[in-house]
Amino acid sequence: MTIDEIKNVVLEIIQDIDDEADLENLNSGEALRDQLDLDSMDFLDIVMELRKRYQIQIPEADYPQLATLDSCVNYLTPRLKAA
Amino acid sequence: MLHKSITGAGDRYNVVVIGSGLGGLTTANRLARSGHSVLLLEHHHQLGGLATWFKRKGHIFDVSLHGFPHGMVKTCRKYWNREIMESIVQLKNIVFDNPQFSLTTTFDRNDFTGILINKFKISQETIDNFFNTVAAMNFYDDQSMSTRELFETFFPGRDDVHRLLMEPITYANGSTLEDPAITYGIVFSNFMNKGVFTFKGGTDHLIGMMADELVKNGVTICKSSRVDRIVTEAGRVRGVQVGDRFIEADSVVSNSGILNTIYDLAGKDAFPAEFLDKVKTVRVNTSSCQVYIGIKKDAAIDDIGDLLFVSTSEKFSSDELLDMHTRSRTFSLYYPKTRPGHNRYTVVASMNGRFDDWDRLDESEYETEKQAMIERTLVHLEDYIPGVRQKIDWLEAATPKTIHRYTLHTKGTSFGTKFEGLDISRSIFKAVPGLFHVGSVGIIMSGWLGAINYGVIVANDVDGYIRGM
Ligand SMILES: Cc1cc2nc3c(=O)[nH]c(=O)nc-3n(C[C@H](O)[C@H](O)[C@H](O)COP(=O)(O)OP(=O)(O)OC[C@H]3O[C@@H](n4cnc5c(N)ncnc54)[C@H](O)[C@@H]3O)c2cc1C
Numbered sequence: 156m157t158i159d160e161i162k163n164v165v166l167e168i169i170q171d172i173d174d175e176a177d178l179e180n181l182n183s184g185e186a187l188r189d190q191l192d193l194d195s196m197d198f199l200d201i202v203m204e205l206r207k208r209y210q211i212q213i214p215e216a217d218y219p220q221l222a223t224l225d226s227c228v229n230y231l232t233p234r235l236k237a238a
Numbered sequence: 239m240l241h242k243s244i245t246g247a248g249d250r251y252n253v254v255v256i257g258s259g260l261g262g263l264t265t266a267n268r269l270a271r272s273g274h275s276v277l278l279l280e281h282h283h284q285l286g287g288l289a290t291w292f293k294r295k296g297h298i299f300d301v302s303l304h305g306f307p308h309g310m311v312k313t314c315r316k317y318w319n320r321e322i323m324e325s326i327v328q329l330k331n332i333v334f335d336n337p338q339f340s341l342t343t344t345f346d347r348n349d350f351t352g353i354l355i356n357k358f359k360i361s362q363e364t365i366d367n368f369f370n371t372v373a374a375m376n377f378y379d380d381q382s383m384s385t386r387e388l389f390e391t392f393f394p395g396r397d398d399v400h401r402l403l404m405e406p407i408t409y410a411n412g413s414t415l416e417d418p419a420i421t422y423g424i425v426f427s428n429f430m431n432k433g434v435f436t437f438k439g440g441t442d443h444l445i446g447m448m449a450d451e452l453v454k455n456g457v458t459i460c461k462s463s464r465v466d467r468i469v470t471e472a473g474r475v476r477g478v479q480v481g482d483r484f485i486e487a488d489s490v491v492s493n494s495g496i497l498n499t500i501y502d503l504a505g506k507d508a509f510p511a512e513f514l515d516k517v518k519t520v521r522v523n524t525s526s527c528q529v530y531i532g533i534k535k536d537a538a539i540d541d542i543g544d545l546l547f548v549s550t551s552e553k554f555s556s557d558e559l560l561d562m563h564t565r566s567r568t569f570s571l572y573y574p575k576t577r578p579g580h581n582r583y584t585v586v587a588s589m590n591g592r593f594d595d596w597d598r599l600d601e602s603e604y605e606t607e608k609q610a611m612i613e614r615t616l617v618h619l620e621d622y623i624p625g626v627r628q629k630i631d632w633l634e635a636a637t638p639k640t641i642h643r644y645t646l647h648t649k650g651t652s653f654g655t656k657f658e659g660l661d662i663s664r665s666i667f668k669a670v671p672g673l674f675h676v677g678s679v680g681i682i683m684s685g686w687l688g689a690i691n692y693g694v695i696v697a698n699d700v701d702g703y704i705r706g707m
Binding site: 196199200202207210212 | 272273313694695697705706
């Protein structure tokens with residue numbers, strides 16, 4: 156997958172979790188948590204959905220790497236290369 | 239499909255969930271939605287575990303629907319459905335009445351702040367500091383500070399303030415001033431921040447909607463199916479034994495108590511010695527007593543509030559709340575608005591209690607103590623509803639023994655275990671691959687919201703395990 160495709164996947168999953176989330180004005184370098192109404196349960200949902208779609212296992216220790224949209228993309232790029 | 243007995247079960251599933259408390263129901267729902275085949279087994283003939291109700295003489299009594307935090311709105315929308323979310327309504331009149339203070343509150347941060355400033359003469363700055371400190375607490379913080387120390391830091395010597403802040407939490411999860419401050423912080427921030435909520439339509443309505451959702455998502459449910467054993471082989475899970483039926487599974491999620499799961503269902507032999515050493519340190523939490531009061535069909539009672547924290551005890555102490563003869567209780571008032579269309583009034587009094595106090599009585603002492611508890615409760619209720627005795631047509635009491643009989647939980651615990659139980663529950667699948675636990679543990683994962691959210695967390699672990707197999 157390309158960087159843009161990965162970005163879109165993450166945004167799509169967030170939109171599924173919270174259909175009222177304002178993704179238009181998202182700053183990709185800033186913590187998702189601070190901009191959207193996301194809590195730790197929401198991050199768990201993102202992890203579970205990524206596993207379901209792409210069979211990737213994200214260990215709990217790596218959750219902090221999902222903090223911003225950019226860091227999500229950086230983290231996922233090597234893992235979703237073949238997807 | 240929903241079956242009345244084990245005969246409806248197939249021979250093999252990705253996941254078998256033992257127990258249909260809110261934790262078990264939620265794990266089953268999440269896993270079915272993410273594509274796994276799921277069998278849910280419940281020993282009782284009704285689903286819901288402690289989220290339960292019973293019918294007597296035209297009354298419907300709710301056992302654990304006294305109030306839950308605002309977080310349930312989001313949780314129900316995400317992990318159940320909109321219909322369930324839309325049944326959530328706020329309880330706006332929460333009353334405290336004891337020798338130290340009497341007040342009515344909407345139970346949210348703004349209202350508590352106003353009360354603490356005006357009634358208790360605490361400065362805005364101290365209150366803000368307190369709220370901000372507890373809101374920032376999380377699971378990974380230092381656990382050595384106790385709740386008592388936390389209160390003493392912010393409100394030294396003010397046992398009236400301590401009472402206001404602690405009493406509701408003690409009823410909600412059995413915790414005391416000696417438990418880690420972080421458990422208080424996490425629960426308080428959920429609970430005493432945005433108000434208290436309930437389900438319009440009652441527990442029966444909620445569990446009915448949940449059962450429909452499970453069936454829609456393909457879960458096979460068998461009621462009156464008590465799991466006798468979790469079967470392990472070569473250190474991993476193979477399935478469950480229910481009477482003479484063996485059902486094979488990639489993973490088993492137990493919503494039975496954590497100690498029941500380890501000692502009774504899987505058996506000690508299934509676990510490594512170091513794990514069992516840790517299990518030995520786990521303390522189960524305390525239990526509850528209740529008195530159920532039904533008002534005659536044509537009688538009505540005034541609106542005296544939705545949830546009353548009342549006590550005639552001069553001072554608050556965790557021990558006093560747990561005493562068999564406690565002078566402290568909550569009254570939950572169910573007006574016709576609770577179940578629109580079912581125009582009845584009921585009152586449920588809840589007290590904390592210790593299993594051993596009731597278990598050591600012989601049959602006649604037990605009956606006598608139960609009657610005495612009902613009588614004390616009525617005397618107390620008459621302070622708020624004069625003449626209520628004449629309006630009552632049903633009275634019944636439950637004790638820790640009732641809760642034990644119903645849920646099978648060790649010592650009838652209402653609120654799982656103390657904090658140390660959480661680590662055991664979270665790590666059980668590392669000791670026995672394929673075996674998971676969900677349900678009230680560690681103080682923070684209890685109550686309706688805690689049990690449902692924990693169901694989601696455990697579903698994620700199970701999903702990771704199965705997809706990694
Ligand atoms: C009196 C009382 C009042 C409460 N009030 C509130 C309240 O107002 N608000 C709130 O948020 N929380 C309240 N709670 C707490 C809340 O009800 C519980 O924390 C929550 O419902 C527990 O869910 P759970 O998933 O831990 O499972 P439980 O409800 O404990 O259910 C476990 C289930 O497993 C089943 N089971 C056990 N062993 C087996 C077996 N071997 N085979 C098959 N099935 C088995 C049991 O039958 C049971 O159905 C109250 C609790 C009590 C006791």
